[in-house]
Amino acid sequence: MEFSVEQIASFLHGEVVGDASIKVNNLSKIDNGKPGTLSFLANSKYTHCIYTTEASAVLVRRDFIPEQEVKTTLIKVDDPYACLALLLNMVDQATRPQKSGIEENVFVADNANLGENLYIGAFSYISNNASVGSNSKIYPQCYIGDNVKIGTNCIIYPGVKIYHNCEIGNNVIIHAGCVIGSDGFGFAPQNGEYMKIAQIGNVVVEDNVEIGANTTIDRATMGSTIIRRGAKLDNLIQVAHNVEIGESTVMAAQVGVAGSTKVGKQCMIGGQVGFAGHITIGDRVNIGAQSGIPNSVEPNSNLLGYPAVPAKEFARQVVLTKRLPEINATIKELQKEIKLLKSQISDK
Numbered sequence: 001m002e003f004s005v006e007q008i009a010s011f012l013h014g015e016v017v018g019d020a021s022i023k024v025n026n027l028s029k030i031d032n033g034k035p036g037t038l039s040f041l042a043n044s045k046y047t048h049c050i051y052t053t054e055a056s057a058v059l060v061r062r063d064f065i066p067e068q069e070v071k072t073t074l075i076k077v078d079d080p081y082a083c084l085a086l087l088l089n090m091v092d093q094a095t096r097p098q099k100s101g102i103e104e105n106v107f108v109a110d111n112a113n114l115g116e117n118l119y120i121g122a123f124s125y126i127s128n129n130a131s132v133g134s135n136s137k138i139y140p141q142c143y144i145g146d147n148v149k150i151g152t153n154c155i156i157y158p159g160v161k162i163y164h165n166c167e168i169g170n171n172v173i174i175h176a177g178c179v180i181g182s183d184g185f186g187f188a189p190q191n192g193e194y195m196k197i198a199q200i201g202n203v204v205v206e207d208n209v210e211i212g213a214n215t216t217i218d219r220a221t222m223g224s225t226i227i228r229r230g231a232k233l234d235n236l237i238q239v240a241h242n243v244e245i246g247e248s249t250v251m252a253a254q255v256g257v258a259g260s261t262k263v264g265k266q267c268m269i270g271g272q273v274g275f276a277g278h279i280t281i282g283d284r285v286n287i288g289a290q291s292g293i294p295n296s297v298e299p300n301s302n303l304l305g306y307p308a309v310p311a312k313e314f315a316r317q318v319v320l321t322k323r324l325p326e327i328n329a330t331i332k333e334l335q336k337e338i339k340l341l342k343s344q345i346s347d348k
Contacts (some may be wrong), residue, residue, distance in 0.1 A: 001025060001094060005057045006036065009075045012083045015062065022056050027087065030058060034074075042081040059083055084209055115152065133170065145181070151207070163219060175235070178213040180205070184218040184225075184241025184259060197221060199241060204228075212237065212253070214311035221259075228265065246283065264299065288314075294324030 006020040022326030028037035030046050033055025033092040043048055043072065050058055050070060057073040059080040065342035077083045099119040108114065108126040115134030124142040131154035143161045144150065151170035160174050174180065187195035201220025205227045212235035217225060222243045230248040236254045239245065255269055258277035267281060270289035282299030292306035304314040
């Protein structure tokens with residue numbers, strides 16, 4: 001596909017600075033831009049690249065003022081990253097292979113309820129009383145358990161397993177290898193051994209959620225494990241039984257959330273963060289990568305470290321930690337001086 005800068009600017013409600021007739025047919029990073037491509041500048045640390053990039057056009061913020069000559073054509077927009085997302089989605093829709101129909105070697109139970117315009121890939125299994133909404137896609141080798149409900153316009157990528165009684169909303173994307181509704185980790189100590197506690201709840205995934213590859217979400221012991229509307233979970237995340245993830249919360253890879261923890265809405269959780277069980281995380285909390293969260297957290301907090309503390313306090317701790325050898329040497333010198341003073345005093 002080929003578009004002029006003028007067409008792109010019109011689509012994004014942007015302002016062109018330069019040659020609006022230039023055409024582009026692909027996208028590129030600003031530090032590796034090539035002629036005929038459109039790039040973007042969303043992170044200030046790459047600003048220097050705009051003066052050397054070979055990209056034919058670059059998306060920038062409306063308030064961007066170059067400090068030297070810019071050879072490329074600029075498209076000024078409110079949010080370059082959001083505009084890039086719009087363009088990428090458009091390209092994705094135009095170039096992605098369109099799958100439809102039910103392929104061979106698919107099992108669909110007689111009492112399953114299938115919507116219109118579906119795609120179900122080979123070797124998938126649709127169990128008793130399961131329902132799949134219209135315009136959804138079930139890629140090969142998926143298992144959809146008894147009584148599972150999948151909404152409209154969903155994409156379930158290869159190898160996903162959704163256990164019985166779980167509910168998936170509309171416009172949900174679940175990437176390859178995910179397991180939704182496996183048993184929560186519930187065992188009762190008895191005579192030196194562990195007796196399994198039946199996990200009779202389910203998992204509820206609300207609308208517009210995206211779940212990354214190989215993420216696992218355990219079913220509740222009773223009630224539901226809930227992923228609220230608009231939440232985005234990265235790859236390799238573990239969500240335990242009876243957890244609730246709030247609306248529009250995002251979690252990076254390898255986060256682990258222990259049982260019955262409630263995470264608020266619009267939180268941003270870095271990679272490898274670990275949450276203790278039975279705690280509550282307020283709304284709009286930001287937590288840096290590899291932090292440990294042993295206790296409940298107030299709304300609007302910014303935390304970092306293990307155990308996590310306010311981010312500014314953690315920064316001060318890091319500075320002091322780097323100075324520990326120097327501080328230790330100073331303490332030893334002071335100890336020697338104190339010992340010497342005590343010796344002098346005792347001699348008198």
